[in-house]
Amino acid sequence: MSLAQxxxxxxxxxxxxxxxxxxxxxxxxxxxxxxHGRDESVHAPMLPDAVVFAESTEEVAELMxxxxxxxxxxxxxxxxxxxxxxxxxxxxxICVDLSGMKRIVAVHNDDLDAVVEAGVTRLQLxxxxxxSGLFFPIDPGxxxxxxGMAATRASGTNAVRYGTMRENVLGLTVVLADxxxxxxxxxxxKSSAGYDLTRLFVGSEGTLGIITxxxxxxxxxxxxxxxxxxxxxxxxxxxxxVIQTIQFGIPVARIELLDALTLAAVNRHSKTTLAxxxxxxxxxxxxxAAVEEQAQLVQDIARxxxxxxxxxxxxxxxxxxxxxxxxxxxxxxxxxxxGARAFPTDVCVPISRLAEAIASTxxxxxxxxxxxxxxxxxxxxxxxxxxxxxxxNPTEMAEAKWINERVVERAxxxxxxCTGEHGVxxxxxxxxxxxxxxxxxxxxxxxxxxxxxxxxxNPGKILPPIEDCTDS
Amino acid sequence: MSLAQxxxxxxxxxxxxxxxxxxxxxxxxxxxxxxHGRDESVHAPMLPDAVVFAESTEEVAELMxxxxxxxxxxxxxxxxxxxxxxxxxxxxxICVDLSGMKRIVAVHNDDLDAVVEAGVTRLQLxxxxxxSGLFFPIDPGxxxxxxGMAATRASGTNAVRYGTMRENVLGLTVVLADxxxxxxxxxxxKSSAGYDLTRLFVGSEGTLGIITxxxxxxxxxxxxxxxxxxxxxxxxxxxxxVIQTIQFGIPVARIELLDALTLAAVNRHSKTTLAxxxxxxxxxxxxxAAVEEQAQLVQDIARxxxxxxxxxxxxxxxxxxxxxxxxxxxxxxxxxxxGARAFPTDVCVPISRLAEAIASTxxxxxxxxxxxxxxxxxxxxxxxxxxxxxxxNPTEMAEAKWINERVVERAxxxxxxCTGEHGVxxxxxxxxxxxxxxxxxxxxxxxxxxxxxxxxxNPGKILPPIEDCTDS
Numbered sequence: 037m038s039l040a041q042x043x044x045x046x047x048x049x050x051x052x053x054x055x056x057x058x059x060x061x062x063x064x065x066x067x068x069x070x071x072h073g074r075d076e077s078v079h080a081p082m083l084p085d086a087v088v089f090a091e092s093t094e095e096v097a098e099l100m101x102x103x104x105x106x107x108x109x110x111x112x113x114x115x116x117x118x119x120x121x122x123x124x125x126x127x128x129x130i131c132v133d134l135s136g137m138k139r140i141v142a143v144h145n146d147d148l149d150a151v152v153e154a155g156v157t158r159l160q161l162x163x164x165x166x167x168s169g170l171f172f173p174i175d176p177g178x179x180x181x182x183x184g185m186a187a188t189r190a191s192g193t194n195a196v197r198y199g200t201m202r203e204n205v206l207g208l209t210v211v212l213a214d215x216x217x218x219x220x221x222x223x224x225x226k227s228s229a230g231y232d233l234t235r236l237f238v239g240s241e242g243t244l245g246i247i248t249x250x251x252x253x254x255x256x257x258x259x260x261x262x263x264x265x266x267x268x269x270x271x272x273x274x275x276x277x278v279i280q281t282i283q284f285g286i287p288v289a290r291i292e293l294l295d296a297l298t299l300a301a302v303n304r305h306s307k308t309t310l311a312x313x314x315x316x317x318x319x320x321x322x323x324x325a326a327v328e329e330q331a332q333l334v335q336d337i338a339r340x341x342x343x344x345x346x347x348x349x350x351x352x353x354x355x356x357x358x359x360x361x362x363x364x365x366x367x368x369x370x371x372x373x374x375g376a377r378a379f380p381t382d383v384c385v386p387i388s389r390l391a392e393a394i395a396s397t398x399x400x401x402x403x404x405x406x407x408x409x410x411x412x413x414x415x416x417x418x419x420x421x422x423x424x425x426x427x428x429n430p431t432e433m434a435e436a437k438w439i440n441e442r443v444v445e446r447a448x449x450x451x452x453x454c455t456g457e458h459g460v461x462x463x464x465x466x467x468x469x470x471x472x473x474x475x476x477x478x479x480x481x482x483x484x485x486x487x488x489x490x491x492x493x494n495p496g497k498i499l500p501p502i503e504d505c506t507d508s
Numbered sequence: 509m510s511l512a513q514x515x516x517x518x519x520x521x522x523x524x525x526x527x528x529x530x531x532x533x534x535x536x537x538x539x540x541x542x543x544h545g546r547d548e549s550v551h552a553p554m555l556p557d558a559v560v561f562a563e564s565t566e567e568v569a570e571l572m573x574x575x576x577x578x579x580x581x582x583x584x585x586x587x588x589x590x591x592x593x594x595x596x597x598x599x600x601x602i603c604v605d606l607s608g609m610k611r612i613v614a615v616h617n618d619d620l621d622a623v624v625e626a627g628v629t630r631l632q633l634x635x636x637x638x639x640s641g642l643f644f645p646i647d648p649g650x651x652x653x654x655x656g657m658a659a660t661r662a663s664g665t666n667a668v669r670y671g672t673m674r675e676n677v678l679g680l681t682v683v684l685a686d687x688x689x690x691x692x693x694x695x696x697x698k699s700s701a702g703y704d705l706t707r708l709f710v711g712s713e714g715t716l717g718i719i720t721x722x723x724x725x726x727x728x729x730x731x732x733x734x735x736x737x738x739x740x741x742x743x744x745x746x747x748x749x750v751i752q753t754i755q756f757g758i759p760v761a762r763i764e765l766l767d768a769l770t771l772a773a774v775n776r777h778s779k780t781t782l783a784x785x786x787x788x789x790x791x792x793x794x795x796x797a798a799v800e801e802q803a804q805l806v807q808d809i810a811r812x813x814x815x816x817x818x819x820x821x822x823x824x825x826x827x828x829x830x831x832x833x834x835x836x837x838x839x840x841x842x843x844x845x846x847g848a849r850a851f852p853t854d855v856c857v858p859i860s861r862l863a864e865a866i867a868s869t870x871x872x873x874x875x876x877x878x879x880x881x882x883x884x885x886x887x888x889x890x891x892x893x894x895x896x897x898x899x900x901n902p903t904e905m906a907e908a909k910w911i912n913e914r915v916v917e918r919a920x921x922x923x924x925x926c927t928g929e930h931g932v933x934x935x936x937x938x939x940x941x942x943x944x945x946x947x948x949x950x951x952x953x954x955x956x957x958x959x960x961x962x963x964x965x966n967p968g969k970i971l972p973p974i975e976d977c978t979d980s
Contacts (some may be wrong), residue, residue, distance in 0.1 A: 043763070093903075098625060103876075144857070146751075146755060146858075146859070146930075147858040147859055148754075148755070148859075151857075159956040171863070183727070187973070188700055189698075189700040189704075190700070194735055195698060198587050200698050202698075202704065202707075203671070203675060212672075212947075216947050217947060218943055218947045218948050219944065219947075219948060220948060221921055222924065222925055223857060223889075223923040224856040224857060224889055224890075224919075224923070224924045224925045225856065225858075225859070225888045226661075226667060226672050226674075226856055226890065226925075226928050226929065227856060227925035227927065228660055228661040228711055228854075228925075228927045228928065228929050228931040229710070229925045229926055229932060229936065229939075229940060229943055230709045230932055230940055230944065230949070231589055231711065231712055231952045231970075232661075232674065232704075232708065232710065232711055232947075233944075233948060233951060233957055235674075235702065235704045235707035235708070236702065236703065236707070236708060239700055239704055244703070253756065256755070256756065257756030270899050279618075282620075283620070283728070284728065285727065285728030285730070288789060322798075325797055325801055326794075326795075326798050326801065329797055329798065347703045381686035382700075384697065384698055385700060386618075386696060386697075387619055387620075388618035388619045416697045417697055419697065452694065452696045453694055453696045453698075453699035453700075453701045455700045455791055456699060456700065457698065457700050458700060459700040460700065460701060460702055464701065467701075468701060468702055471701055472691065472692070472694075472701070472702065472705075473690070473691055474690060475684075475688050475689060475690045475691075476690045476691060477702070477791070479684070479690055479959070480702055480703045482958050482959065483708075483958060485958070486954050486957070486958035487951075498702055498703075499702075
C-alpha cells in the first residue's frame with residue numbers, strides 16, 4: 037500500500053511569490069527534491085514539489101503566510117535523520133529546509149542555558165560549548181538538528197540521567213500555520229504561568245507549528261566521567277542488572293544493552309575486539325568519589341548476576357571511541373546484510389517488564405529468517421530492533437512487519453509505548469489508538485484542527501484518520 | 509473592582525438531575541457553599557451555586573455531561589489551599605469537591621510509580637509509601653491534593669533536585685468538558701507517541717479538563733539525608749551562595765532562603781531559637797559519602813561568602829522539625845500582624861539575576877509601611893513575598909498591589925515568570941500577555957476554545973480577556 041496521496045500542482049502565484057522572496061533559495065531541482073523526500077527509514081521516498089532554504093524565523097513566517105493562503109502543505113526538514121518517514125511529502129507541497137539556521141544566539145553560562153536556531157546540530161552546540169564547562173546532554177546517536185530533536189521528542193543514551201528533549205527544552209520560537217510567530221516558555225527554571233505551550237510543540241513533529249529557535253537547558257560537565265563494558269552469559273542477566281541498578285536509584289548516566297549480533301557487527305565495523313555476547317555499556321558522571329561509588333555498586337550487581345569483569349575506559353579518547361562504536365551500531369548492523377534497509381522498532385516498557393519483553397522478543401526473532409539485531413537504552417526500558425530487509429522482497433517485509441507488530445502489541449499490553457524516542461511519523465500512526473485510546477486521539481485531532489484548520493503543517497503525520505479513532 | 513460576573517440561577521432540570529445522581533452528595537447548604545467559595549488568598553470569596561462531592565471518575569463525567577448540557581460552569585476543588593483565587597466561582601456554577609477520591613489505586617514498587625485518585629494528598633501518599641523504600645518528592649508546603657498540585661503545576665522545596673509536577677506526572681485520567689474520559693501518558697519512562705496531553709493538562713487549573721487520577725513518578729528514599737541551617741551577614745551573601753551552588757552543579761535536594769523577618773516569625777511560631785538573620789536551609793540526599801561531599805562543597809562556598817557555621821540536623825526527627833518550621837513560615841508570618849491576610853507574590857527569575865532581583869525587592873520593601881517577609885525556593889530562582897494586609901484597608905491594599913506590580917515587572921524584565929509555582933488563577937492573569945506575548949495568549953485561547961467551547965470549565969481563570977491580547 038502506498039501512502040502517497042493525490043496532489044495538486046503548486047499554484048503559479050505561489051511559485052512566483054516564493055521565487056521573489058527566496059530567489060535561489062527556492063528550488064524545484066530534481067536532485068534537491070530527491071534529497072528532501074526521504075529519511076533514514078525503509079519508507080519509500082515521497083518528494084515535495086519545492087524546497088525553500090530558510091535563514092530566519094521571519095522567512096519561515098513569510099513562507100507559512102504564503103503557503104497558508106494557498107492551502108499548500110509545508111514540511112520542516114533538518115538533516116533528514118528521522119526514521120519514521122516524518123519528512124516524506126505524502127501530499128506534496130513545500131519542504132522548508134532549516135539546516136541553514138545555524139546560529140548559536142546566546143550561551144548563558146551563569147544560567148546553564150543556551151538559545152539556538154533550529155538548524156544547529158547537537159555536535160555543533162557541544163563544540164561551541166567546549167570552553168564553557170557546560171554541555172548539552174541529549175544524544176540520539178545521529179548528529180540531528182536540535183529543532184528536529186525537539187520536534188520528535190528525541191532522547192538517546194543519556195536520557196536515563198538527564199531526561200529527554202521534553203525536560204531539556206525551556207522555551208521555543210514557533211511559526212504557526214497562519215505565519216504568526218509565538219514564543220513559548222522562558223528562561224526561568226520553572227513556571228506555572230498558563231498552558232505548557234513548550235511541551236505542546238515538543239514531539240508534535242511539525243504538525244502544529246514549525247520550531248525555529250530553542251532555549252535549551254545545559255549541564256555542568258561532571259568533574260569525573262568513566263565508562264565501562266561488561267559482557268554477560270545471556271541477555272536476561274544483563275537486563276536484570278539494569279533493572280536492579282534503576283530500582284536502587286543509582287544515577288548512571290548511560291546504561292546500554294547490545295546483543296551478541298550487534299556486538300559482532302560493531303566489532304566488524306569499528307575494528308573493536310569486544311566479546312560477542314550480550315553486553316552492557318555504562319557511563320558514570322559525578323565527582324571522582326561519586327563515580328567510583330556508583331561504579332562499585334553496579335559492578336557488585338553485575339557480578340552477582342554473572343557479568344564478567346568491567347573493562348574500563350576512563351580517558352576521554354577511550355570513552356569517545358567506545359561511544360562512537362555504540363553510536364555506529366545502527367550503521368554497523370546495516371552492513372550485516374549489504375544493500376539492506378533497516379526497519380526499526382522503538383518500544384519502551386515499564387522497567388519491571390523489560391526482561392520479559394526482551395525474552396519474548398528474542399523468541400520472535402528466532403522464528404524469522406531475516407537478521408535482527410537488538411540494542412537500546414535499557415535504563416529507560418527502551419530498546420530497538422534493527423530488522424534488516426530488502427524492501428523489494430515481500431517475504432522479508434512481511435516478516436519485518438510481523439515482528440514489529442508483535443513487539444508493539446507486547447509493549448502496549450505492558451502499559452508501554454510504541455515509540456520511546458523516534459516519534460510517530462507515518463510508521464507508528466496506526467498504533468496510537470491502541471496505545472492511548474480513541475478519546476485521547478480525538479483530542480489530539482481537536483488540537484490539530486484548532487492550530488492548523490487547513491492541515492497545511494506536515495499533513496498525514498502522527499494522527500491516524502479520524503474515522504479510525506474508535507475503541508475496538 | 510469586583511471580579512464577580514453576572515450569574516444565572518441553576519436550571520431546575522439540572523438541580524433535579526444532580527439530586528437524583530448524587531443524593532446527599534449534592535449540596536446547596538450555606539456553610540458548604542461558603543467553604544467552597546474561598547481559598548487561602550486575599551481574593552474575596554465568590555460562592556458556587558452548589559457543591560457535588562464526587563467519588564469516582566465516572567461520577568465526574570456524569571456531572572460534566574449534565575452541566576455541559578445546561579452550559580453551567582464546573583469548578584474542581586481539592587482542599588482549597590490555592591492562593592490565587594483558583595477555586596472562586598466568578599460565574600457561579602457547580603463546585604466539584606474531589607477530596608473524597610482518596611484511593612491509592614496502585615503502587616508499583618519495581619517501576620517506581622504510583623496511581624492515585626485526585627483527592628489523595630501528598631502526605632497521605634507518602635504515609636502509604638512508608639514501607640516501600642520510595643517517596644513522592646514534590647512538597648509545596650501545604651498538604652494539598654495531588655490533583656490540585658498537578659492542576660497548578662506545583663513544586664516547592666524539593667524541586668531544585670526532583671523537578672516540579674511537570675516532570676513527575678507520568679499520566680492522567682481527565683474528564684473533558686463534554687464528559688468524555690481521556691487517559692493520557694502511560695507507565696513507560698518516556699514516549700514520543702503523539703502530542704503531550706499530560707503536560708497540556710498539568711498547569712491548566714481545571715480550565716481544560718478535570719483531573720481525576722494521576723500516575724506519579726516516585727523516588728527511592730536516599731541512603732542518607734542531612735539538613736543544615738546557615739545564617740549570613742546579609743541577604744546578598746546568602747543568595748550568592750545559592751547561585752554558586754547551582755552553577756557548580758551540586759545536586760542539593762533543597763536550598764531555601766528565609767529573610768530576617770521570616771526567621772523572627774518562625775522563632776515565635778515554632779519556638780525555635782534560630783538567628784534572626786538571612787538564613788539558608790539546606791538538605792542533601794544521596795549515599796552517605798555523596799551527602800558528606802556535597803555538604804562540604806556547599807560549606808566551603810558559604811564560608812567564603814561570610815556564612816556562619818552550619819547547624820546540622822541529621823536525625824529524622826530533627827530534620828522533620830526543621831522542615832516543619834520552614835513549611836509553617838507562611839502561617840508564622842501571618843501571625844506577625846494579627847487578622848491580616850497574605851498577599852503572596854511568586855516570581856521566578858534566571859539564577860544569574862536572583863541577587864539583583866532580591867536586592868531591588870528589598871529596596872521596594874523599605875519604601876512601604878506594611879510588614880513584608882521574603883523567603884523562597886531560591887535554588888530555582890523562585891521567591892515569595894508575604895505581604896501582610898488588612899483587605900479592608902485601601903492604603904495597605906494599594907501598597908501591596910504596588911509592590912506586587914514592581915516585583916512582577918522586574919521578573920519579566922529579567923526573562924523570568926510572574927508565577928513560579930502558585931499558578932495564575934485570577935490573580936496573575938493580567939500579567940500573562942506581558943510575560944508570553946499576545947500571540948502566545950491567543951494560542952492559549954484557541955486551545956481553551958477547542959477543548960471547552962462553552963467555557964464551562966473553571967471560567968475566568970488563567971486567560972485574560974481575548975480583547976486584551978494585544979502587544980502594547
